[in-house]
Amino acid sequence: MTNNKSPQGIQSLQLGINIIDVFLEQGRPLKSSDVQELTGMTKSNLYKYLYTLTQSGILYRDPVQNAYSLGSRLIEYGNAALGNMDIIGRIIPHLKDISQQTSLTTLLAIWSHDGPVIAHIWNANYGINIGAQIGAKLPLLSSSGKIFAAFMNETEAREWELRELSKLTEVKRKTFIAEREEIEKNKFTYAVEPLIEHISSFSVPLLDFEKNLLGALTIVGFTPLIPTNADDEISQYVIRQANKVSASFGHRP
Template sequence: MQSEETGDQTADRDFVASLEKGLMVIEAFDAGRQRLTLSDVAKLTGITRAAARRYLLTLTKLNYADFDGRYFTLSPRILRLGYAYLASASLPARVQPFLERISEETGESSSAAILDGDHIVYIARSATRRIMSIGLGVGSRLPAYCTSLGRAILAYQPEAVIEAYLQRVRLEARTPKTITDKSEFRAVLEATRNQGYALVNEELEFGLRSIAVPVVQKNGQVTIALNLSAQAGRVSADEMRERFLPSLSAASEALRYML
């Protein structure tokens, strides 16, 4: 017991709270919150206005943020942080050729994503056309519950992880077709695991269908999924299963021995 307490105390000493809060300030900005006031940042992060001001002004001084006298925005320099991951991580580089092959075979946009908290983050993408109202690229984040990529990953997590997710997440309706009942959502995850793929039909956005498969690694874990997206008016759900699933499954099977 004493050894565990000593270990916890050492871990606490190694934890830099100011860095945590600085990263929280950066993450307060997203596609829907590109311009934020000092009060906005304080509210979104839960830190005091005085602390938020210090972090924002520090980011501004380091050229990671811009300030027009009222609103703060992230500057292009912030891309250095994301590029540091892309440049040092081999995962996106390994996945990209498979996505390009999938898109070439199907003529549709394909993507790969990982789970980050309650969201998915795109790590690689091969886009043949723009089919969503929002632009997607590497680094884009979307709620896991209403995306095929998110469901394909969530379905293969340990039961305790799924239960904790369902306890904290709020299933908000993005369209009238979005599943918002947690019992129904759990059943969908079970079906996804049993059938080996997730199919989302206009739950994220009207007119958008997507199908995703998990990449089951050699140790049985799933941390990444691959998907194909298409306009609902052009491609039916049955056609997605018949035409797209074989390409996705083949790529997933090949990747499991490379991750």
């Protein structure tokens, strides 16, 4: 009589997969205590798994919130992590930190089907009117709009850019086309009062492991307070924060 035994699995590997599954099912960043409650693992054993998964890039640990989420390595594997990645949720803590450090308003712009829109705003000064709200579409000559024109190559983005260019004078079109090369080179752009008088902004790109544009990180404030170049101390601080965000999505400069 033949004994058909099921093959033995690797228990430690299965435990690691179970931890990843918890993040897929929850669809949000989790603290280690959350993971412990959901998996039933001991604290000491769970720490080893979280450390290993984070070191390998399968999980990402947000140093500000001390919470974990699916990491860039899973994006590279092309599995379900991409569909469950909370881009806005991951970036919000950085918006808050930048706003607190600079005393300026920060916002995240992402792509919609027909142009960039504001996805989140962190106000440093609740009395300031930046000329737009969450969900507002942004024009080409806003600093966020310039970032999308410079770094997004999808057909929709090119069509949007052409429509926006058609609204401009010939002088403004030529000025922007000449400026775009510098934006691509420096990964920085500045806009003087694009939406409302006395309020200006600068933006930097957020990129993933394939150098695709995730969004534009934009700093807004009264015109005299906004840096006009990438060498300014505030600009450099924001660029470093943007690089951290991009690195969490697998981007390597």
